Amino acid sequence: MADNPGITFERLPHPAPTDPAQREQALANPGFGTVFSDHMVTIDWEEGKGWHNARIGPRGPLSLDPATAVLHYAQEIFEGLKAYKQDDGAIALFRPEANAARFNASAQRLAMPELPEEVFVESVRLLVDTDRDWIPTIEGGSLYLRPFMFASEAFLGVRPSKKYTYIVIASPAGNYFKSGAPAVSIWVSRDYSRAAPGGTGAAKCGGNYAASLVPQAEAIARGHDQVVFLDAEEHKWIEELGGMNLFFVFDDGRVLTPPLSGTILPGITRNSLITLAREAGLDVREERYSLDQWREDATSGKLIEVFACGTAAVVTPVGKIVSHDGEVIIGSGGPGQLTQKFRNRLVGIQRGTVEDTHGWVTKLA
């Protein structure tokens, strides 16, 4: 379904871009997901016509018919990636082609048309280039990019939509977790699952997040930062957090992360860290790991570090795991050495202070 590859973007002038002084003020402390840049990219798809009407213009509200399919049956997918301003002033994207490929994998699962990978990457580059002044230069700052696609046909019947809208917006971001990167406390959900075999767990779709909000709220209400989900069948095996993958580090040099069994989102940060850890000589295994084993290994001291990873927060140490059966502290309860080493290495590659030997970084001219 990958049609119309040679797409060109129409450029619609912005009538009133944000005043530079106001923009600088917003960029000093952007937080996460509340400040937005001036522009957005939009591309339409229609059955029989394919992708068309590609444009970049002023960011603004959408006008949708109340019967628009996405509002009823949640046919929607998204991506998340970041643009960084490096020390020498260059603007870098981290593995955007991996996001493009995953976007199409999600599209397939949600019965949506694929967007040619080069069009996805070009749309992101174009928005970053246009709104390059919106990349924060504060420590840990980046321009978070959110490409997404939704069913835009006005129709209440249940079948794949005949119209879709693809949009990219950009949001300057500081550090994801308010407190920077200290160790977080994780709550084990007993009553809820994130994804079941045959479901949409491996697709990056809004519906997965909708289902994770109640368990996440439960974690917060109990005083924790994040929820961890177990597998839906046996309620035994560790899967992932609502939006981050998990790694376990042992005292014998083993590093373990749950395998991509179809219910776990294939994180690009996860994939990058597996590569970096293997290069560092560690014995990285993609194996199932049970909650009981986690508890036992943390108590015996075999398990020395746990961290979560994802684009938004990069690498986040996990200090504590709490369930209905009690709490277990991991290592010292603070950020572990290897966790910090991996975080620094990955952030260094993204920021251009560590050599990129894998061709992961794409620079804008």
Ligand SMILES: *Cc1c(COP(=O)(O)O)cnc(C)c1O
């Ligand atoms: C996006 C996401 C991740 C992290 O993926 P990255 O590509 O590393 O950002 C992990 N889990 C879920 C459920 C996600 O949606």
